[in-house]
Amino acid sequence: MKREPTPSLTPSTSMQPISLDVLREKYLKPGETTADELYTRVARALASAEAPELRTEYEARFLANLHAGAIGAGRIMSAAGTDIQATLINCFVQPVGDCIQGVDDEGFPGIYEALREAAETMRRGGGVGYDFSRIRPKGARVKGTASMASGPCSYMNVFDQSCSTVESAGARRGAQMGVLRIDHPDVQEFITAKRTPGRWNNFNVSVGVSDAFLQAVQRGATWDLVHKARPGDDLLAQGAHQRADGQWVYATVQAQALWDTIMKSAYDFAEPGILFLGRINEDNNLRYCEEIAATNPCGEQPLPSYGCCDLGPVILPRFVRHAFGFGGVPAFDFDAFAKVVALQVRALDNVLDVTFWPLPQQREESAAKRRIGVGFTGMGNTLAMLCLRYDQPEGREMAARIAQCMRDAAYTASVALATEKGAFPKFDAAQYLAEGTFASRLPEPIKASIRQHGIRNSHLLSIAPTGTVSLAFADNASNGIEPPFSWMYKRKKRESDGSTTEYAVEDHAWRLYRELGGNVDALPDYFVSALAMSAQDHIAMMEAVQPFVDTAISKTVNIPADYPYDDFKNLYMQAWQARLKGLATYRPNAILGSVLEVHTPAPAAEAAPAPAAPATPVDPMRTVIESRPRGGLSAVAEKLEYWTQEGHKTLYLIVSFLPVPTGIGNGTVDRAIEFFMPVGQSGESQQWITSSMRMLSLAARGGFLERALSDMRKVAWDRGPVRLGTHRKDDGTVVPMWHDSEVAAMAYAIQNILARRVADPVQQQLPLEEPAAMAVPVPQSMAGKKCTECGAHAVIRKDGCDYCTQCGHLGTCG
DSSP states (O other), X not given: OOOOOOOOOOOOOSOOHHHHHHIIIIIOOTTOOSHHHHHHHHHHXXXXXXXXXXXXXXXXXXXXXXXXXXXXXXXXXXXXXXXXXXXXXXXXXXXXXXXXXXXXXXXXXXXXHHHHHHHHHHHTTOEEEEEOTTSOOTTBEEGGGTEEOOOHHHHHXXXXXXXXXXXXXXXXXXXXXXXXXXXXXXXXXXHHGGGSTTTTTTOEEEEEEOHHHHHHHHHTOXXXXXXXXXXXXXXXXXXXXXOTTSOEEEEEEEHHHHHHHHHHHHHHHSOOEEEEHHHHHHHOTTTTTOOOOEEOTTSSOEEOTTOEEOEEEEEGGGGEESGGGTTSOOEEXXXXXXXXXXXXXXXHHHHHHHSOOSSHHHHHHHHHHOOOEEEEEOHHHHHXXXXXXXXXXXXXXXHHHHHHHHHHHHHHHHHHHHHHHOOOTTOOHHHHTOTTSSGGGSOHHHHHHHHHHOOSOSOOBOBOOOHHHHHHHSSSOOOTTOOOSOSEEEEEEEOTTSOEEEEEEEOHHHHHHHHTTOOTTSOOTTOOOGGGSOHHHHHHHHHHHGGGOSSOBOOEEEOOTTOXXXXXXXXXXXXXXXXXXXXXXXXXXXXXSOOOOOOSOOOHHHHSOOOOOOSSOOOTTTSOOOSOOSSOOEEEEEEEEEEETTEEEEEEEEEEEEEEEOSSTTOEEEEEEEEEXXXXXXXXXXXXXXXXXXXXXXXXXXTOHHHHHHHHTTOOOXXXXXXXXEEEOTTSOEEEEEESSHHHHHHHHHHHHHHHHHHOTTOOOOOSSXXXXXXXXXXXXXXXXEOTTTOOEEEEEETTEEEETTTOOBOOOO
C-alpha cells in the first residue's frame, strides 16, 4: 500500500498547555484523548467517500497526511466522523431577494425565507454571508401594500437578532457578513450603521465597490445611487428619475464624498471592509455561469448564492528543514509540500460528498462546481524559520514561491482527479480558460491538461484565518498568512484542588528557536511581529501572494492609532491597484471602546514624578495623586460571579495599578489608582456601579481607598443578601460568604484583588468562586468591540479572527 512521505517534524518536545486546552475544549469527542485519535476519526470519515475497495488505502493515506500537516478547517476537525447532523463546511453565501415571503421576480428567496435558511445553516454550524443589495431602498414604493419600503438596513437588524439567538452545532455562534453595493441608495446608512453602539454586533460588514466607482473617485466625478425599484412619490418630487438603462436614480452624490464617508467609518470603527467586486468577478474561473456579490464572513471566499467554503490549511512550518540555520542551511521542502497539497485536494473533494448539507440548494450548488479551498497556516513563522523577514522583499519572494507551488500542485491534482472521477458538471474548457480568468494564467502544461481531461474542482485555493486550529494542531503557529502578533503571554488558572497553575502561551517559532538553543532575549531581526511593520508591508505581502490564489486572502492590516488619515485612505487605493480582492484594516482608538491599555509597567519615574523626600516617612499608598498618569498602566480584569434573589449574576471589573516608590532604596510597590467596569454588562445597575467605580478611583488617588472600601462593606439594601466568595471556618469547613448588598460584595471582591496584589505583585487575577480558567491580559491591550467573555471593549480583528486583547478570548473566525 502506497503511503505519502511524512515531512520531518519540528523538535518541539511536547504540546503546549494552550494547545491541549483548545484541543480538548473544541475538537476532541467523547472517548478521544489525543490528536491521533481525532485524526483517525477524520481520516476514516473522509475515506468513506471512496469506492469500498479503496477505503482502507485512503484512510491510511489521509491519516498520514493529517500527521504531515494537512489538516481540515474547524468544522471538519470537530464534526467529521461524528453522529451529529452538523455541516463540515465553515461558511456559505446565501441570497436575499426583494420581497417578504416566497421568491422575488428573479427567483431569489424573500427576506423571511432567507432568514429561515440562514438560521438553519447557522444551527448546523455554518457562517453566512449575504448581499442585501436586491432589497429595495428606504422610500421605494411597495405596490402590493400601497406603502413605502423600510430598506435593507432595517432588515439586517432582524438577521442580526436572529443570529444572536441561534446557537450553532458545537455551541459555536454563527458568524455573518453583510454586503451592500456602493451604488445602492441606502449605502450611506449602511456605512455608518455601526456608529450606533450595539447595532449589528453579529455582523461583519463590507461595501461592494466597483472599478467604475473607484475610477469616479479618482476623476472627482459624481456617482448615481440606483435601484430597479420605483421610488415613492416624495422621492420623485425631490428629483428621483429613471435612467435609460431602466434603473431609478434616487440621488446623485460626489464619489469622493461617499468614499470619504467609508474611509472615516473604517478609520474610526474598523468597518466597513471593502470588497473589490470588479477584481473578484474578472478573476473568477466561473464568470461565464455565475456572478459574485458577497463573501463568507472573513472575506477569503467570494461566493455565488448557496456557495460554500470547504477549507483545509497545510501547516507550513512542518516543511522547513534546518530551521534558523541550526544544523545546516535553512530550506523549504517544496517536493514534500507539493505531495501533501495534492492529497489534500482529494480529501477536501471528499468532504463535499460526506458532509451534512443544511439546505438542498447548497448541495446542488456544490455538486455543480465542487469548489474547495486548500490553504496554509504558519506563513509568518515559516519565514522566520527560514531566516527571512516578513516585511522585506526576500520574505515576500519566498511566500510567493510557496503559494505558486501550492497552486500548481493543487491544479495538477484536480486534473488527475477529473480523469478518475470526472470534471465538475459546469465545466466548459474554452470559457474556463478564457482570457482574464485565474485559470488563464496557469502554466501552459497545466492548461493543456485541463483542456484534455477537464478539472474536478472549479476553484482550489483559499487563504483563510486558521484561529483555533493553529492553536490545537500547529503548536500556536502564526495564523494563516499573518505574521505573529506576539511572542508569548501568560495564562493562569486555578485547579480543582485550589492551587494555581500558570503557563506561557508561546508562538511556535519563538518556542522552537529557544528549544534549538537560540537566545529569545536577543531575537534576530527576522523575528518581526504584526505591530512592528508598516501597513504598506502588510499589503505588499498580500500583493505578492494573491496572483497565486484563485479566490482571496483573509488578512487584517493592523495600523497604529496615530496613523495619518490621508495615508490610511491611500491604503485602500493601493490595495485596489495591487489587484487584491478586498481589504480590512484595524486601527485602535478611543471611539471603539475601552481606554485601558495593558503594557509592561513603566518605571515609576516615568509614570509619575516622585516628590522630594520628606523629613518624615510618607506612606506611598496614601499620598495624593492629582490625576491619572498618561499612558498605559498594569491592570487586572476580575470576573465576579455572585448570587442575589434574582439569581446568578456576572460582572467584570478592571483595576489599574501604578508603581510608586516605597521610600526604601529603589524599590516600588503597586498602588491601585483606577477602577473601571466595561460598559453594557449590568442593565439597570449600570449607573450606580459606574458611579461607584469613579468614586473609588477618586478615593484611590486621594489616599483613602481602604476607608472607602470599609464604608462600602457596610452598605445594606432591602433586596436580601448577596452571596460572593467563601469563608473558611475554624474547623476548616468552607462555607459561602454573604454580604448585605451588591455594593458590599464588590467592595469585598476589590479588597481581595488588592490583598492578592500585595502578596504577589505579578499576579493578574483569580476567581473568588468555583475554579475556572482565567486568561491573563496579553502584553498589549487595544481598544475595540465588546468581548463576550470578559466584557471589555478590547476585541480587535487579529489574523482575521475576533480576538480580545484584554483576556485573550478567541472569537469568531468565520
